[in-house]
Amino acid sequence: MAQVYEFIVSAGEVFDGLSAGNGQPNQTIYVLPGGEITNTVVFDGGWDLLSANTVAIGTTVMAGATEYVYGAVSSDAQLLGGQQQVAAGGVTIGTHIVGGEELVGYSGQAIDTTIATGVQGVLGSGFATGTVIDSGGAEETATGGTTIGVTVNAGAIEMVETGGVASGVTVLSGGILQIDGGAASAYTIASGATLILGTGVEPFYFFDAGIGGGISGPPYIPPTVSGFHGQFRRDGRR
DSSP, rough: OOOEEEEEETTTTTEOEESTTTTEEEEEEETTTHHHHHEEETTTTTTEEETTOOOOOOEEETTTTTEEEEEEEEEEEEEEBBBEEEEEEEEEEEEEEEEEEEOTTOOOOEEOEEEEEEEEEEEEEOEESSEEOOTTTEEOOTTOEEESSEOOTTTTTTEEEEOOOOEEEEEEETEEEEBBBBBEEEEEEOOTTTESSSSOOOOOOTTTTTTSSOOOOOOOOOOTTTOOOSSOTTOOOO
């Protein structure tokens, strides 16, 4: 069967078990206002885009794939090497990152993210609360980003870069809090944890350090329906 490039979910429609990406029935999935998808799997080369007033529950995002959350709600996503980009008032709840990355900016919010391995970047009026970072995970709070109530476990790192704000960070034994020009308040450093003031660990600069394949800066916005045009990439690639 020939692949359909764009699968459109319209207002009032609910689809369960869709897939997108290379070798799948659909290359991409667009969810229009009022639509909902559940238990979607996005493979390499594919993406799902959630426009305003849409819902996604239980999306799995594999390496080389992306979920875009723009004014929508995405709950219980798993990033298994893939990306999730949250902007324009989008909200994620309970995202679980395993070797992937979540970028939160432009009035996006991330609530109760767990980073098993991989990275969460918060910048440009993005907001994250309740993030738990496990061994091999990192969160970078940069210009315009705000994080509250982060827990940093052994082998993990929270980085507060210039222009970033972090409050209520709890760093447990073996964890690292690096404050490199940002503002951090009400943080707790447990015995055996490390506080670094100034550059001590190479910052990720939004995934440039190899975790995210070189993507940096604000979210990539693919050409699509619903008025989204162009891309936001600091490296200038199209």
